[in-house]
Amino acid sequence: AILPILSYPDPRLRTIAEPVKTVDADIKQLIADMIETMYDAKGIGLAATQVDRHIQLIVMDLSENNDSPRVFINPKITPLVEDKKPYEEGCLSVPDVYDSVERPVKVKIEALDGEGNAFEEIAEGLLAVCIQHEMDHLNGVLFVDYLSSLKQTRARDKVRKYLKAREKQL
Numbered sequence: 786a787i788l789p790i791l792s793y794p795d796p797r798l799r800t801i802a803e804p805v806k807t808v809d810a811d812i813k814q815l816i817a818d819m820i821e822t823m824y825d826a827k828g829i830g831l832a833a834t835q836v837d838r839h840i841q842l843i844v845m846d847l848s849e850n851n852d853s854p855r856v857f858i859n860p861k862i863t864p865l866v867e868d869k870k871p872y873e874e875g876c877l878s879v880p881d882v883y884d885s886v887e888r889p890v891k892v893k894i895e896a897l898d899g900e901g902n903a904f905e906e907i908a909e910g911l912l913a914v915c916i917q918h919e920m921d922h923l924n925g926v927l928f929v930d931y932l933s934s935l936k937q938t939r940a941r942d943k944v945r946k947y948l949k950a951r952e953k954q955l
């Protein structure tokens with residue numbers, strides 16, 4: 786099912802996600818729903834926080850044809866270098882807002898996959914940017930938090946206008 790995505794500045798986006806205890810049928814259904822929701826919203830990642838489920842679960846698909854979804858459960862990120870690089874980020878919870886955020890260029894990811902099996906991965910490029918953006922969601926942090934207060938005010942106004950326009954067309 787396509788799930789509703791919370792929009793900034795909804796306070797529920799600030800909830801800290803709990804670890805997943807067992808990857809059971811309910812979690813597997815949520816994973817399927819989040820992947821469907823991510824594709825419908827034309828995103829490349831989605832954190833469970835964004836669909837108001839406060840558990841440590843991220844889905845992602847960086848592929849060209851949107852046919853290779855990735856699942857990260859109880860992920861742990863460790864920066865491997867001090868070096869940071871800016872990237873023009875967006876967020877499905879802050880529609881129509883894009884701005885530059887600096888993040889470590891190389892990180893280690895330790896997580897469980899969709900079957901509950903532990904794995905470790907070194908991430909660079911867009912995977913490193915996206916996993917850190919999604920991890921922030923699980924910790925109640927949004928990419929706009931890194932921007933100036935003026936830009937945050939503008940982001941709030943833009944989201945309000947975007948949601949009003951969407952209401953009218955629905």
Ligand SMILES: O=C(O)C[C@@H](Cc1ccccc1)C(=O)SCC(=O)c1ccccc1
Nearest residue numbers: 827828829830831874875876877878915918
């Ligand atoms: O809100 C989210 O977590 C999804 C977000 C993930 C993300 C994209 C880009 C940089 C960091 C994190 C999105 O998918 S935003 C929409 C999008 O597809 C996109 C935006 C900018 C660059 C590339 C893709």
Ligand SMILES: [Zn+2]
Nearest residue numbers: 875876877878
């Ligand atoms: Zn986001």
